[in-house]
Amino acid sequence: MKKITISVLALLLAVIFTVTPASASNFKDVSSKHTLKIEIDYLVETGVIGGYPDGTFKPNQLIQKKHIAKMMAAALQLPKDQLKHPNYKDVSRSHPYYEDIAALYTAGIFSDAPYFKPDSYISRAFMAKILAEAFDLKSIAQNSVTYKDVNQSNPFYRYIQLVSMNQVATGYTHGYNDMSFQPNKILTRAHFSAFLARAMTLNKDTYTPNPSYTYYYDTGSSSQERLVFESNNSGRDNIVETFWKSYQGSEVGKRVYNVRDGQWAYGIPNTGIGTFIPHPFTIGVKRDTLRSNGYSNEKIEVLETNATIKIGKTTFDNVVVIQETTLNNTGSLNAIKIYLAPDYGVIGSSSNRTNKFLQSFSHRIAR
Template identity: 25%
Template sequence: MKKSVVSFFLAVLLSVSLLGVAYAETQTTESKIISFTDISGHWAEAAINKAVKAGYVGGYPDGTFKPDQEVSRAEFTKMLTTALGLKSVSGASGAWYQEAVNAATEAGIYAGDFKSGTWDTKMPRKEMMLLSVRAGITGYKQDYDMNRNLYEGAKAGLIMGTSPGNIDPDGTTTRAQAVVVIERVLAVKRGETLPSDKYAVGAAEILWHKTNILTMLPQYFGNPMRKANNEYIEFRDDLMQSVSDNGKIACSVTKLVAVDLDDPNDPNRGLVTSDDFRWYSNNQIYKLKGASGSYAVFTTVDIKFSENHGTNFVTPCSTTIYNSNWKDAKLNATDTSNLNRDYAFFPWDPEYNKLMYGIRTDIKSGTITYTSGQLIPKQPNVSSKEFVIKFSGNLRNEGVKQIYSSTLK
């Protein structure tokens, strides 16, 4: 009898030990531990406890949760599909995570998107958001790329920035981040509207299509023009490039960034540098530094020169926010807090004491970066005319391209 009891005890002990190993490897076993030793005061404590109670994630046998431990693609996919209650119709076979992958694929959450690495690869934040957007947001399109999904996720409040204006798309995903995002996915699916991080949304938008105007200027661009089938006409960042007639000079817009001059925490405020930019009105020139009461919209371009380009002066390509009512208004503002229309600003050339509309250069080959822009009012004047973003190549006679357009709501 004593031998049988000992044998039974050893068998139970072995089973528990093996269960702990499997749990640590797959993170699929439901844990009954709620008071983990390492989450008190953690920013994700509430979400972790909620997720554990829901049963789609657990802790470790030593009583820890390890909130800052990175998760793999497989672990996140397993958590997400379990939280959503998804089951694979084809069942489970192969690796421990295969049923979760099958379920995600059948639900349209995963579409063979991971072209490199394995399911054991640590999951970048942009991949986490790819699956999360498909799982939680209605109306997404399967052909949205990683950056578009990141933007849609940030706009819906599924993901926040890691610091002001930094969404860290290639950063790895921790267990805490994973459960917080999954809890937000579940909230969105319940019909809740979540708060979003405006700076993160703007950063994601720049990654998506080189601009943050949809985030920063909804009062101007919140009612975009539509196609015949009623779909929105997308922002055409692919058109913001030009090549000279001889093919030796290429100019492309790398960023079109709106900065709120009244927001000291605007993550792009560093573009408003000391005495580098000036704007003009009624034959007077004013410093951009210290301006307030308006938006500064910066266009940054890269101009690439090849050997034997044959010029020492270039007018850079540019973007412009155009409105015909603005065009007809006089350039008479003396204060940026009371603008009646748009006002252009350019780099200031201290050597010649004038605005730099173009670039003089003796460069033989290489790349020059140039920035200029517009000041625009905080609120648009009442106008029935479109607000249009136009691109001017300036390197050849190719006309002006329309990048985006919207009417006031």
């Protein structure tokens, strides 16, 4: 399938609903347009970060190891009792970050060394190591990436592959099949926050409908849409691919769900109409070409990976919320949200302008 947009997908799918928004950060130096605001907000909402007393976050400041220890101890909810003393010569028991550092040492995330260097900075490669180990990231072979600056002899190769395979950190694209990871690049507070938030929100579920059911959707018109399973092409090379027939009134269409090569897709087979989202799911901006004057002017974001949504009498947990903002011919922006649920696939789409569903799940019946 070709690159496709969610706004077009919303037309395919063609109730008012309420989702209580979590409190977002109001840091003076993190604007609403900041590319990593979703991740920073998530860490605020989960109590991992709080910023500085002057109301700033200092996103571009290099992050120190002691602050990384504090953030990770909070993110992992590590216990602070029965701590092993790390014996770092530069971290005494009276050090203000001692408990956080010791908690990560006790958990095996920080290792033995003469010095911890709490005021030092870390590289992207070291970030990959501590996050891969802390969150026990698993290999996804079909998602492996070739970086021109990280060969297999690099001691951090495996960790860099793990964070890349799991959509926690991606490299820099310089051209077709030309990518670098920049393993020695020092991390800012914003970038480490983004990587940590993505690791915390990692969701590997395939989010495709169960073929044992026929699905019905309200579309705002007099007739419902009915999605009927047709065939299954899953299994080969760990691909998940199911084909469906869509009935609405006298119209009959084809649909396909596809999870492969690090992407989740839903659309019309062999037309290039539908959407691609990086998979596994993690929060953050996944594509932004707004006002690029290129092939596609759009911004695709994963807002949540573990939301709870109620549609009618059905409550869905672990919902992935995707938002696509497009630029129309008049120069105004239009935002569409797509909601995905495990074992159901797409359960609804809504417009930010009206806060109404364009399409919503009604019910399903066992075949």
